[in-house]
Amino acid sequence: MTRILVVEDDLALADVLAFTLRRAGFEVDLAHDGRTALALFLKEKPDLIVLDWTIPNMDGLEVCTRVRTESNTPIIMLTVRNADEDVIAALDAGADEYVTKPFSLRQLIARIRSLLRRTIGEPQGMLNAGPLSLDVERREARWGDERPPIHLTRLEMRLLMALLQNADRVMTTESLITRVWGPEGATHEMLKQLIYRLRNKIEPEPGAPTLIETIPHVGYVLNTPANHRK
Amino acid sequence: MTRILVVEDDLALADVLAFTLRRAGFEVDLAHDGRTALALFLKEKPDLIVLDWTIPNMDGLEVCTRVRTESNTPIIMLTVRNADEDVIAALDAGADEYVTKPFSLRQLIARIRSLLRRTIGEPQGMLNAGPLSLDVERREARWGDERPPIHLTRLEMRLLMALLQNADRVMTTESLITRVWGPEGATHEMLKQLIYRLRNKIEPEPGAPTLIETIPHVGYVLNTPANHRK
């Protein structure tokens, strides 16, 4: 279940937001000031944060910065001001979206979905990088047009999705573990095995450049053919 | 160098955009209609796309969808319409940002930076001095364009970073040791070894001027080719 942290000191608006988001199928945590927001963030590890700029106890910008030092959880900044300087300050502090009040709830939800799609990888039928495409629903991977689709297990799917969504970027073992098994984590051994199994299924035959590259002592990268200077 | 594809049929605006973006340090490709946009995208593989909605030969939305089937290159949609339905349609097609005309150039650039930060990778990531560049994430060093990247170990990495960040300045053995092993320190022997090993990996072939120079009884300097006193 996707969890969203809403930080908003206007109680009426906060309620509306919570209600709407819950109806849209998210779990919602509420905070009315900066300090509790930060505490809640650390405790609940939401998948996304909707953050009002003007809140008591540490303003939104500050919260934004602090959160960024911890993780790259997507943040939507909510505010009445929309002067250039503000927008730029917000984006520089690490916000991912900037929405000015008043705003449309439908639009907000669309933006949330879009952000989640990019980071968490919410419902989206197909993912692809180069010749490899992944049908999330059917749980199968295809090599371009080549025969036959390869069936993936649930865990293999999650792993491949995580890699695919961050193609050409190094994923640490830690973050992969969290992405696959959730925050409770798992052994490194388990990841090792999973990588091994996934490779056996989708790695192109011997000669070709390897798809999933090991970065010793760090993690793994899925290379797209494009970025394959070598 | 970060490469941006701008798709805009209003020639005046396109020029302004290209000019501003180039001044901001990006490489810019221009397309004035959908079909060439797609072609350029496939050919140049830009890091980000700024996409006008209303363009000849396949509208922006369509281009957006097509691009998405190939990769998850970030897309900023540019348009005059800002009805809910439009925003939602754009985001659903896979756009990452939606900016309505008229817009502020500074804001656009800030959004571009923010998107790039999210996708390409954090500001850190690459360090370089002269021909040598260091990919911190992947723990590898590259010599200009020459093959193949050299993998560095964790300690070698730290050492090289310390030297690189203080290029052309002498680092004492003490400070190097602290930078590499932390305040608890380590033996001089260990540093000696590490320097030796690092040199073996990244020092240019015999003839050339040495990269890491020894300052007897003091420490080491990493020389950038520019300042090559001798």
Next chain:
DNA sequence: CAGACCGGTAACATATCGGTAACAAATCTA
């Protein structure tokens, strides 16, 4: 000039990591 010291080189030892494999436990499916 001799000995101390320094830095480069080398060989070695040990620990850890990552790939592989076989097997056991758990889960799914017919």
Next chain:
DNA sequence: TAGATTTGTTACCGATATGTTACCGGTCTG
């Protein structure tokens, strides 16, 4: 419920990372 599939566990092996020690040649100094 039986059999197949998926997932976790353990073991082994070779490669790599890192620390340790030793040797050698140069330079400085008394």
